[in-house]
Amino acid sequence: MAKKKQRIPHKYFPWIDARKKFRLSDAHIQMARELGLSPKNFPKYANTKDQPWKLPLPEFIESLYVKQFKREFPEQVMTLEQMAAEHVARREARKAAKASEESTSGVASEEDSVEESDATVTDAESLAPEES
Numbered sequence: 001m002a003k004k005k006q007r008i009p010h011k012y013f014p015w016i017d018a019r020k021k022f023r024l025s026d027a028h029i030q031m032a033r034e035l036g037l038s039p040k041n042f043p044k045y046a047n048t049k050d051q052p053w054k055l056p057l058p059e060f061i062e063s064l065y066v067k068q069f070k071r072e073f074p075e076q077v078m079t080l081e082q083m084a085a086e087h088v089a090r091r092e093a094r095k096a097a098k099a100s101e102e103s104t105s106g107v108a109s110e111e112d113s114v115e116e117s118d119a120t121v122t123d124a125e126s127l128a129p130e131e132s
Helices: 010-021 026-035 039-045 057-069 080-127
Strands: none
Touching: 010 026, 010 039, 010 080, 026 057, 039 057
């Protein structure tokens, strides 16, 4: 039986492309994400033959990470696919919780709204000025 292909959210595609293009490890991608770097700007950070003074991109990310977090690597390294699977699982759990909340509170909210509408009518009648 064929394995079902995992759905990857669109927000991870630029990171996957950057990982392939710049030959970065999962640890480097995770460090860059934690630092708040954008994969769109990686070509600016990467050294080329014309710019030998720049550090190679993996070393650049590592140096920024050490400055910011005072450690060499993340405590737990996750692949982008694992991050995507976790993200999808959290979304599904949130949807399920919301659906169950709506189904249970939907009945109660209809009863509450009927009681509230009755209360507003009686309040309005009691607040109306009396005609003499």
